[in-house]
Amino acid sequence: MKVLILGSGALKIGEAGEFDYSGSQAIKAFKEEGVTTVLVNPNIATIQTSEALADQIYFLPVTPEFVAKVIERERPDAIALGFGGQTALNCGLQLDRDGTLAKYNVKVLGTPIATIEATEDRKIFCDKLAEIGVDFPRSGAAHTLDEAIELGRKIGYPVMARVAYALGGLGSGLCADEAQLRQRVVKGLAHSPQVLIEEYLVGWKELEYEVVRDRFDNCIVVCNMENLDPMGIHTGESIVVAPSQTLTNREYHLLREIAIRTVRHLGVVGECNIQYALDPKSGAYRVIEVNARLSRSSALASKATGYPLAFVAAKLGLGHALTELPNAITGATKACFEPALDYVVVKAPRWDLQKFRGALPGIGSSMKSVGEVMAIGRSFEEALQKALRMLGTTAPAFGDIESALREPTPERIHGVLEALRRGLSVDQIHALSHIDRWFLQRLARIVSIERTLDLGEAKRAGFSDAQIAKLRGTTPEQVRAEREAAGIVPCVKQIDTLAGEYPAQTNYLYLTYNGTEDDVEAGSLENAVLVLGSGAYRIGSSVEFDWCAVNTVQSLRRMGYRTIMLNHNPETVSTDYNECDRLYFDEISLETVLDLCRRERPLGVVVSVGGQLPNNLALELAAAGVTLLGTPAASIDAAEDRHKFSQLLDRLGIAQPAWKELRSTEDSLSFAKSVGYPVLVRPSYVLSGAAMGVASNDAELVRFLNKATILSPRHPVVISKFLENARELEMDAVARDGVLVASAVSEHVENAGVHSGDATLVLPPQRTYLETVRRIRRISARIAAALRINGPFNIQFLAKNNEVSVIECNLRASRSFPFVSKVLRTNFIDIAAGVMMGRPVPVQNGSATDLDYVGVKAPQFSFTRLEGADPVLGVEMASTGEVGCLGDDFEEAFLKALLSVGFRLPVRNVLLSTGPIEGKAAFLESARALREMGVGLYATHGTAAFLKANGIESQELYWPNEPQAPNTLEILGSRGVDLVINIPKSSGEEELENDYRIRRKAADLGIPLITNIQLAQRLVEALSKKGLAELQIKSWHEYAASPGIVPSDPRLSTAPRTTRAKVA
């Protein structure tokens, strides 16, 4: 049997790492059954697209056109649609509708298409619920604006508008009156044929139940969860608690019974999630929605309970009964049961709204968060405080506290604590926020402990040593010494799904101060390595580091080491308890890592594979006597510390852009003058908005400094020369004792000035001089030697006319490690793991330039979801995910990558606004090529005039602020163009309102947008060379027929590291 699995593509807001987890589990489940698996997923940074999981992997867009071609080629017997989020589900529905599935006789595994449609189409859904007497919000579906307004009148304001077939509640929101409804509906209908108008349930509790059903009608509820933030805030934006905390037995089981009744009636086979609103006063309920697929919530429920929902759902999809499947955690009991928790789980979302210029600060019924954390404790206070620290964000200073409670923002939870500190009562806060009093009572207890600070009580309520130290005016070390002397240490508890009722061999663990006995013996794991994961996904740190962490653990296990994983991100594969020997689902902090090292006494700790979060702990861990595996802490410091690294480069005679740390505006201006504009400005203290900026003149520099920071001796700013028209390249490498053993140089499509995380990467480089690449290698080798690098690292380079300078060096695995590893089919992490453990590793032979195919990594933006944010590329990273595609040449890989992140072909009409004169000139030939391809051109005044002067016809449009037609906004609104190329006027200045409005409109309407001239040029070139039909359907292993380097073989091992770390 052969099964095709659809992934969810790039990580985006509303569809993130949870689908790597569910897809990976599904593949494991299918393989266990001897099923051949074919995966379509362009997300090259995922674990599911790794060796040894799916049999065939296609790095192709998850769109009906591409998937149909894969089906034609692979002829699978069945397709699994439930593991790749809304993307996979929508794609599957289309393949069913257009007859592809029937044509190739492909069976849909698990939940049937008719059921999926019943859950996606509101009308069918409500009819189904009515058939079984289940309540749902009064609502109606509108296909036109008039219908929507009629519904609004019938239901009565306020109403909720929801966009059908959308991920994560995109475009949904509260409408207080008809004017607001009009606005939402117009936007919504631009994306979807249907907008739903619903009764508004403000202040009702919001709950979710995760339901599993097999084809024999066995049906169980694996987990229920309660949102701390009541109705009105998307569950992805809410702090969520599992199990529910404020429901009585009657309510809990009333909703459970309805969940089972509903799921049976709908006919779900596998896993689904049902969301409720519950009136805290009357106990009335409404079913909000059913997601007939694995979801963010189901990933959370899996981690919260230890019940492998995706794995079980995959097995049920193949036709198994729940009663046949074992409970993987106990081994002794069955999967047909409902986990009993003896702990509390708190999930908290992580936002990065401040990274987006112009983004509105509020949160509500559509998703804006980019990641989440999950904390486990045996008291709510303990779990919540852990979660808030895991987010890595700090409480802001609050002005008017009442509005902070009334109008939800990412900081509201801190606002509640602050309100309690200021003396507001639980009832007052409840009235403003609708948060249930029980949660507020617990938060009030935290605030009261802040005052009394009894050490034992504070630790049981989840205070960290550092928090206590700050409140007491002492140091975390002193707090630790005091509590350890008093015997106050955390104990280790297992997550066993059965609340201790049966013995379980589970390795899924957490730390708590609410206990007196350990479930596992301290230090009982011999020959173990502790690997630190990446924590919450956020802009700049995402699934790529989970790939690195999981691969590290897998390599270590292959080498014969026992592995301990520490991570707290429920969207990850690294927190799958069967990936390692011990999983600690807990904080990645100095305090916790030291506690773990004292308990487990590992051989050492790996800090270099989880991104910047663990990397930041390197110095303190080393200072505390913990053995770091890989590059020594002093070297990490020498690379991280700007001054030390700069001195090193000077000593080695390696060029770097001129820079200086400055403490006053006058000094800043004079430095800028000395190096010449433009300059890149990086404040160490950020007031609001983006942390970095580019200034082109004195006025811009002063404006930026005034707006972004308060310059002071304590908060300096770093200003560096900004090189224009320079190429940017990345070196991803592994060194062993200072000698390169594996390396890959990728070039950016965009010129320097676009954050490397937002850049389009090409491997091997296509437009870079060979000499430049050679110089990059030589410089990398010298830096590796100088820093005695012993593990993974990444260096970013600028190149102009073969002049190479170094921008940055990170002595850890980088964002692009999975990309280069998969394109070269050489697992850099596997090599790095061998190096870190002192094993012999093969040295990479040959050069990437020998490849006869090309890999392109492209960023995925989520601007559509970030109301107000300016969708423009800049020095601050803004992308939420990425894809990587392969092709016989650059154009093929590039087009596949762009199609994977939302670009659409064919391009018939383009709106051009090519910015400054350099941009206009640079794009001239591209514009001509577009015309020659028969593409219709629309252009704003200046661009149109420039094109005309050069003999290219275009339809001139008025700017958004001009009341005349034909107007840019009107053309966009009527979808008269399928691509917008809008090049900003200046890299630093506040963007002109008109340009912003064009870009924003494109984002709001989901029209592909390019704001970088090089990207625009390459796209036009690619379009002129290739059509959709010429993009080949070839699997990863067809491009990369044999592995570049065989993974480190345990037989090659010499003396492994066996000494246990000494901890002070």
Next chain:
Amino acid sequence: MKAQLVLEDGTAIAGQLHGAPVSVAGEVVFNTGMVGYTESLTDPSYRGQILVLTYPLVGNYGVPRAFESPRIQASALVVSELALEYSHASAEKSLPQWLAEEGIPCLSGVDTRALTKRLRSRGSMLGKVVAGNADIAFLDPNQFNLVQQVSSGGREVYPGTGSTVVVVDCGAKGSIIDELRARDLTVIRVPWDYDFLAEEFDAVMVTNGPGDPTACGATISNLRKALQLEKPVMGICLGHQLLALAAGASTYKLKFGHRGHNQPCIEKDSGRCFITSQNHGYAVDERTLPAGWEAWFTNANDGSNEGLRHRSGRFLSVQFHPEAAPGPLDCGYLFDRFADMIP
């Protein structure tokens, strides 16, 4: 107030005392349900037992009027954290306040997971909550006739429009009576040892109750006679065990019992799995079933017997609680089936 839980194996666990400041002794058992503490505490089957809840936060929603009997039946409550404050529209008071009013001590601040593991590995043990220094002796509640203590004092009739069911009250949960009445049945509730055979009735329900079923000789002998009649008989929990004993099978004590809301039970014919609410320390030994009887439900975790039925189709019984309260409502249909059996 400081207090401790002392187990018969010598283990002493310190905690804070809430509710009534008194020392009590009994059998220590644990329940893994995450909600339903008012229902559990008032369930007569917990008579004589010190109830340990594995879910760490207890009392969050206060005390709504969700009682299975008019008073708290458990001897004491042991939790990790007792909510001194609560939040729920239906709550009338806080859990500690109610415990104090009912004279029941509650020990909090206990590592209930560690305690549960101990009970799991050594089996249910005798124990005592010792308030301050007021030590008392261990007490085995099973040496008393617990059913006698919790059964109703006399015959009581709940009129309905339908057929008449005799409910043999061995410590009945109110929800069993409610389920029967919800199906319009007339209920005659009689004490455990009441000779109900003289009553005019159409069917018999034998209820749950505390302790060792073999202590209920009178009920067993009445049931033996009832089984000779052409009338439907249903047993729940202790009632299930009593029906088995009346039929000639035997029962045994489980190591630590089943107490929770997540016990999977497989129905024989359909192979379907039901999630059930349970609270029992004894079980029916399936191997001793006489001819004509067969196992109907089986526990998917440990294979123990969860239900019986007779070839005639007239007698059935389940070890779990189809009336739930607390717990899942999956098996409420069994009351429909019972009602349908009644002419």
